[in-house]
Amino acid sequence: MKLQAVKGTRDILPNRQAFWHHVIGRVGSVMARSGVREIDVPIFEHTEVFTRSAGASSDLVVQKEMYTFTDRGGRSITLRPEFTGGVLRAFIEHGMVNWPTPVKLWSHGPIFRGEQVQRGRYRQFHQVNxxxxxxxxxxxDAEAISLLYDALRACGLKDLVVRLGSVGDPEDRARHNHYLRAALNPHREALSEASKTRLVLNPLRLWDSKDPGDQELLKDLTPPLEHLSNEARDHFEGVKSYLDDWEIPVEVDPAIVRALDYYRRTAFEIHHSAIGAQSALAGGGRYDGLIGHLGGPDLPGVGWAFGVDRVLDALTVDEVGIPKESGPDLFLIPLDEEAVGEVARLARHLRAAFRVEHSYRRRNPGRGLRDAERSGAPLAGLRGAAERETHSLTVKDLVSGEQRDILEDNLPAFLRKAGRA
RNA sequence: GUGGAUGUAGCUCAGUCGGUUAGAGCGCCGGAUUGUGGUUCCGGAAGUCAUGGGUUCAAAUCCCAUCAUCCACCCCA
Incomplete structure (x- = not known):
């Protein structure tokens, strides 16, 4: 069989790099200005980190969507299917409980999930967390959401809407699950296959169903947001009023549900129309109790992640102009065999301060200038017998067509001046 | 995991009814041009027709399987 990338993985070719740098760069600058510090955690962890963080009834675990293997020491290792588990493990391991509160951390890198592939959904994909x-x-919570919103805006996305809801506290959830079971058990035969399983395992997730039959049954039931305790309700209203005050567009979603079991109270997503079925760009929520559950101090937390691949798709839809790959400052053209080496030596020298490329073999001026043109350089430097005599280059401005002799020694000064112009 | 579509040069795609040596545009390389680019002209390289099997005198073309991609479900980022 032909060698090819594993299903659900893909290469990021040189001409796409600028897009990635654009997104990571813009996000990084929003984070830096907001006092959020960058942290890198390993791409794989002990499997337990993720089974304990994601929760036993989550799809990650239940549907076996994790890339898990046994290493040579007999340890069960898993390629990270999310950032939160690893970041919180690091938080605990490094005693960040003693850092000034709140501890604000962000990361980006590849994430692995063994899901069915489709455009916008890959098995290795890149997240910002x-x-x-x-x-x-x-x-x-409101700061987390505004950070997410501002980060995506900074990337150039328009028409973003935050969908905000609350899954309540564990007691609210338990009460709601009980309520759903009581209401739907009599109709369980009418539910879709997936939802029958949900009814047993995690009834709350029924609200995720897009099956028309399920929707019909759910229509007359009250969503999670209506089942909150007073405290959780106040918390939700508090988040909402901050966001309103900051003029972040929010749509209340009373039936919002998240895939991971650890969420408490605040849950949110950001959607973008027009990128097909995979419209969710980002999601997150509050996870009080999770750090304690992982063996750390009993601290509350809130977090989110967005998929860089999907953001790039959305940017393409929004036709956001991302600066093109720029060319070198100078392109050198050797006009005879002897000049090939001379030009390479000169390039190496100038590269201490400038971006310089050159033809790798003898060129006639016409062909050489075509090479220079294609490289995207604004200036071409020709070197032949005449220039060798005077230790100079014939430097041509490829836009104006003007050209002049520049002594080798004067090239750095000349390029600096050209760069400023 | 389910349903559907697709797979021909690096890219976008033609390829008739199954019939000789599989084509085009773009891109790439060279030349026209041993001192001046973007245009133009000429030439060249590049294909396991996704892979494997089958039907046939003959398969890119028909059949089956596998792999991959895309769309939807599902799920999510």
Whole structure:
């Protein structure tokens, strides 16, 4: 069989690199200005990190969507299917409980999930992730959401809407699950196959179903948001009012449900129309209790992640102009065999301060200038017998067509001046 | 995991009814041009027709399987 990338993985070719740098760069600058510090965690962890963080009934675990293997020491290792588990493991391991509160961390890198592939959904994909740890009140939830919103805006996306809801506290969830079971068990035969399983395992997730039959049954039931305790309700209203105050467009989604079991209270997503079925760009929520569950101090937290691949798709839809790959500052053309080496030596010298490329063999001026043109350089430097005599280059401005002799020694000064112009 | 579509040069795609040596545009390389580019002209390289099997005198073309991609479900980022 022909060698090819594994299903669900893909190469990021040189001409796409600028897009990635654009997104990571813009996000990084929003984070830096907001006091969020970057952290890198391993791409794989002990499997337990993720089974304990994602939760036993989550799809990651239940549907066996994790890339898990046994290493040579007999340890069960898993390629990270999310950032939160690893970041919180690092938080605990490095005693960040002693850092000033809140601890604000962001990361980006590849994530692995063994799901069915489709455009916008890959098995290795790139996420940007953010965790804000240590504060219980609604203000930090609102900051998390605004960080996410501002980061995506900074990338150039328009028409973003935050879908905000609350899954309540564990007691609210338990109450709601009980309520759903009681209401739907009599109709369980009418439910879709997937939803029958949900009814047993995790009834809350029924609200995720897009099956028309399921929707019909759910229509008359009250969604999770209506089942909140007073405290959770106040928390939700608090988040909402901060976001309203900051003029972030919010759509309340009373039936919002997240895939991972650890969410408490605040849950949110950001969607973008027009990128097909995979419209969710980002998601996140509050996870009080998770750090304690992982064996750390009992601290609250809130976090989110967005998929860089999908953001890039959405940017293409929004036709956001991303600066093209720029060419070198100078392109050198050797006009005879002897000049090939001379030009290479000169390029190496100039590369201490400038971007310089050259033809790798003797060129006639016409062909050489075509090479220079294609490289995207604004200036071409020709070197032949005449220039050798005077230790100079014939430097041609490829836009104006003007050209002049520049002594080798004067090239750095000349390029600096040209760069400023 | 389910349903559907697709797979021909690096890219986008033609390829008739199954019939000789599989084509085009773009791109790439060279030349026209041993001192001046973008245009133009000429030439060249590049194909396991996704892979494997089958039917046939003969398969890119028909059949089966596998792999991959895309769309939807599902799920999510």
């Amino acid at each position: 953010c965790e804000l740890v240590g504060l219980p009140g609604p203000l930090i």
